[in-house]
Amino acid sequence: MDDYAKIIYKGKTYKLPVVTGSEGEKAIDISTLRQKTGLITLDPGFANTGSCISSITFMSGEKGILRYRGIPVEELARHSTFTETAYLLINGVLPTRKELNRFSVLLNDNSLVHEDMQIFYQNFPRASHPMGILSSMVNALRSFYPELQTVEEEINKTVTRLLSKMRTLAAMSYKISMGHKVIYPRPDLPYCANFLNMMFDSPVKPYRTHKELVKALNVFWILHADHEQNCSTSAVRVVGSGRVNLYAAISAGIAALWGPLHGGANQAVIEMLSDIVKNNGDIDSVIKRAKDKNDPFRLMGFGHRVYKTYDPRAKIIKKTCDRVLKKLKIKDPLLDMAKELEERALTDDYFIEHNLYPNIDFYSGIILRAMGIPTNMFTVMFAIGRLPGWIAQWQESADDPKWRLSRPRQIYTGPTKSKYIPIDER
Ligand code: SDX
Numbered sequence: 572m573d574d575y576a577k578i579i580y581k582g583k584t585y586k587l588p589v590v591t592g593s594e595g596e597k598a599i600d601i602s603t604l605r606q607k608t609g610l611i612t613l614d615p616g617f618a619n620t621g622s623c624i625s626s627i628t629f630m631s632g633e634k635g636i637l638r639y640r641g642i643p644v645e646e647l648a649r650h651s652t653f654t655e656t657a658y659l660l661i662n663g664v665l666p667t668r669k670e671l672n673r674f675s676v677l678l679n680d681n682s683l684v685h686e687d688m689q690i691f692y693q694n695f696p697r698a699s700h701p702m703g704i705l706s707s708m709v710n711a712l713r714s715f716y717p718e719l720q721t722v723e724e725e726i727n728k729t730v731t732r733l734l735s736k737m738r739t740l741a742a743m744s745y746k747i748s749m750g751h752k753v754i755y756p757r758p759d760l761p762y763c764a765n766f767l768n769m770m771f772d773s774p775v776k777p778y779r780t781h782k783e784l785v786k787a788l789n790v791f792w793i794l795h796a797d798h799e800q801n802c803s804t805s806a807v808r809v810v811g812s813g814r815v816n817l818y819a820a821i822s823a824g825i826a827a828l829w830g831p832l833h834g835g836a837n838q839a840v841i842e843m844l845s846d847i848v849k850n851n852g853d854i855d856s857v858i859k860r861a862k863d864k865n866d867p868f869r870l871m872g873f874g875h876r877v878y879k880t881y882d883p884r885a886k887i888i889k890k891t892c893d894r895v896l897k898k899l900k901i902k903d904p905l906l907d908m909a910k911e912l913e914e915r916a917l918t919d920d921y922f923i924e925h926n927l928y929p930n931i932d933f934y935s936g937i938i939l940r941a942m943g944i945p946t947n948m949f950t951v952m953f954a955i956g957r958l959p960g961w962i963a964q965w966q967e968s969a970d971d972p973k974w975r976l977s978r979p980r981q982i983y984t985g986p987t988k989s990k991y992i993p994i995d996e997r
Contacts, residue, residue: 580608594629611980618876621800622808623971627660627963628799632877637884639797640664648887653792654678654762657734657959660797661966675761677731682756682765684739685715692747701744701951702829708740709733710822729817730962737821737958738762741951742769763788766955771943783898784942790891791938794884794931795953797960801876803827803834807961808968812977817965824961825954831871834953836932837939840872841946844905844912844936852908854915862921872933873916879926888934895941906937 574589576599585607588600598621605611614620629638637644640659647656658666658674666674691711695704716732718725739756746753746769754772756765764780767788772778798804806827811820828834847857861870875882892906913929916922932953939949968974 578604578608578610580610583608590624592624593626594631605980611982613982616876617805622805622977623800623968625799625964625967626663627967628797628960630799630877632875632879635878635880635883637798644794644883645887647793648790651789651793652761652763653789653796653956656793656796660959660963661730674731677727678735678762679756679758681728681732681735682739684736684743688715688740689743689747689753692744697748700829701741701748701948702825702835702954704744705737705741705951705954706822706825706829708744709737709818709825712736713816713818716818726817726966730966733817733821733962734958738766738955739769741948741955742766744951745770745945745948761785763792767942781899783895787891787895787938788942790887791935791952792956794887795935795956797957797963800964801833802830803957804961804964807965809977811965811968812975817962820965821958821961824957828954828957829950832869834932834950834957836871836930837936837949837953838946840909840932841905841936841940841949843871844908847912848904848908852911854908854912857912858915858919861916862919870912870916870922870927872929873922874925874927875930878928878930881928882930884931885929885933888931888938889929892934892937892941895938899941901941903937903940905940906934909934909937 572586572588574591574597575586576589578585578587585604587604587607590598590600592598601612612620627640629641630636639647639656640663642659642665647659651659654675655666655671658671688708688711691708692704695707712733716729718729735756743753752774754769756769760768760780764785767780767784768778800808803824807820807824810823811817831839843857847854850856857868857870860866860868861873895901896903896906913933916927921927935953936946936949939952940946944952
């Protein structure tokens with residue numbers, strides 16, 4: 572054991588191995604702790620606990636670094652497409668042109684959704700949130716595609732089917748919620764343009780995909796594609812550890828992402844900015860509320876469990892916002908309000924002392940508004956982007972020979988052994 576940590580407990584000394592990652596991160600391997608010492612660890616929210624060893628994504632919260640399979644997201648946002656980045660995350664390497672063409676053909680071949688699934692949408696109440704619908708529909712895919720995911724080609728088929736159909740399901744739910752005709756995927760359109768076309772094409776007003784918006788959507792989904800062991804990815808790994816099918820594990824990830832502290836923040840940011848604009852731009856009271864310990868209000872789109880500096884994705888999204896709105900000659904008061912709010916927060920002692928900076932959700936809603944995406948679908952957009960990451964992380968755990976059922980321990984603080992008291996004596 573060349574690198575280790577010592578625990579001294581009740582006069583006895585225990586040595587535990589220290590694991591070092593390829594970027595120099597270190598962890599105490601506590602897998603033998605309970606057996607050696609009878610002790611377990613306690614870490615609410617797992618802020619100090621690593622759940623796995625992974626080679627997919629590297630983040631540095633202190634330096635604001637994010638890399639997929641070693642490639643900085645800045646490079647991928649500049650040069651790659653979402654489908655190429657999805658291939659990279661899932662297969663571990665960038666595809667050759669031939670491999671990418673094959674992948675795109677598979678995505679197209681799997682882009683249609685079984686016609687019977689359209690009936691499901693008719694039975695959701697009209698005001699249903701698209702994230703609840705998406706989680707249910709992805710789970711329902713298993714009923715239509717029950718292949719066992721035991722062999723390589725079955726998994727590959729399931730992976731491309733999910734990547735393609737989740738995008739179609741999202742666009743379908745929007746069209747049906749509007750009472751409009753469902754627009755089918757087109758084999759001649761690449762992934763992102765196909766989605767925008769399915770969302771906005773109509774028999775009376777044909778949709779022309781705008782190259783700026785297609786590029787912005789590729790950047791948006793590339794930046795959302797993975798983020799190591801965040802809440803929803805951990806949900807996919809934990810649910811997947813029971814050896815349930817991939818659709819169910821992804822459905823659990825969608826549910827976890829929905830929360831306003833996680834992926835639901837992009838919708839919450841737009842609602843917060845709209846409220847400020849409605850209240851004559853009263854930023855002071857928002858900042859005051861965010862700093863008030865007795866007020867549960869948080870400045871949405873600010874702060875991060877890992878990034879203690881500017882989220883590198885927020886920087887790229889902000890630049891993309893400026894470029895897209897300028898090119899499309901869109902004036903969005905919410906963008907100006909976001910910039911003013913950011914400026915005020917970044918010069919406020921409370922936010923500086925707490926290392927609170929804009930995260931990916933702070934500006935992302937502005938781009939989605941420019942595309943015409945309705946606010947209640949913003950987190951669905953996050954989910955489609957995160958899907959390759961969820962799949963890659965699920966696959967990595969499934970390929971791990973030491974893959975075990977996730978089952979944390981606890982420290983019990985309830986009543987000690989008590990007697991049952993018959994109801995008439997209580
Ligand atoms: C995502 O994990 C990932 O990688 C997630 C994600 C991904 O790509 O998967 O990056 C996507 O979920 C981004 C985060 C989106 N959520 C929001 O924007 C919601 C607003 N942010 C916060 O709720 C908060 O910052 C969290 C939930 C993101 C992180 O919270 P932590 O790490 O649990 O920290 P905490 O709640 O313990 O806060 C630490 C301190 C507290 O003050 P003290 O009690 O120590 O004095 O910072 C304060 C908090 O009150 N604080 C905030 C704040 N965020 C933290 N105060 C005001 N506004 C905020 N936004």
